[in-house]
Amino acid sequence: MKIKIFSHKSDPDGIGGPILASLAYGGGVSITLCKGMEELDVALEVFMHEQEYKEYEKIFITDLCPSNSCLDRIDGLEELKKKVFIFDHHQSAIDRIPKEYSFLVEKIEENREPCCGTSLFYQYLVDHHVLEAKDCIKSFVALTRAIDLYDFTEENKELAYALQLIYQFLGPWGYY
Numbered sequence: 001m002k003i004k005i006f007s008h009k010s011d012p013d014g015i016g017g018p019i020l021a022s023l024a025y026g027g028g029v030s031i032t033l034c035k036g037m038e039e040l041d042v043a044l045e046v047f048m049h050e051q052e053y054k055e056y057e058k059i060f061i062t063d064l065c066p067s068n069s070c071l072d073r074i075d076g077l078e079e080l081k082k083k084v085f086i087f088d089h090h091q092s093a094i095d096r097i098p099k100e101y102s103f104l105v106e107k108i109e110e111n112r113e114p115c116c117g118t119s120l121f122y123q124y125l126v127d128h129h130v131l132e133a134k135d136c137i138k139s140f141v142a143l144t145r146a147i148d149l150y151d152f153t154e155e156n157k158e159l160a161y162a163l164q165l166i167y168q169f170l171g172p173w174g175y176y
Helices: 010-023 039-051 066-073 091-096 117-127 134-150 157-173
Strands: 005-007 029-034 058-062 082-088 104-106
Touching: 005 010, 005 039, 010 029, 010 058, 010 117, 010 134, 010 157, 029 039, 039 066, 058 117, 066 104, 082 117, 134 157
Parallel strands: 005 029, 005 058, 058 082, 082 104
Antiparallel strands: none
């Protein structure tokens, strides 16, 4: 299965999605990392213009959300719309989107716990039986969420800090 993932490259939450995609789908994952929405929009415009989406069975966007105009463009391409799944937790993105899209999952909280892009994508993968809910993966997702939301407990503070240091030292591709 050929998979494409676009994600945020600025922090561990952005890299969490590609890591989970690789665990779930193996070596058939193509990754594009973007600094922010503007860079994501440019990458998606090229992807749509060149009709690269036809090569992939699923296309994921994690920890970022395209602009409204880009969302509308995706929504207008039936073949693409069926393949795209977007997972974002940023309030600023949620506030600016005037309508619902079938391919967009935006949540701030799930069962009273704050979400991050990695945790939303993880839940999708587990719910769709693509990834097994193993304790080590759950821990990785929980630590990523803690780092992204500065939501530390006494139990996870040191591990989350160590994970953040690893990301800072290795950068996005080394962390991946």
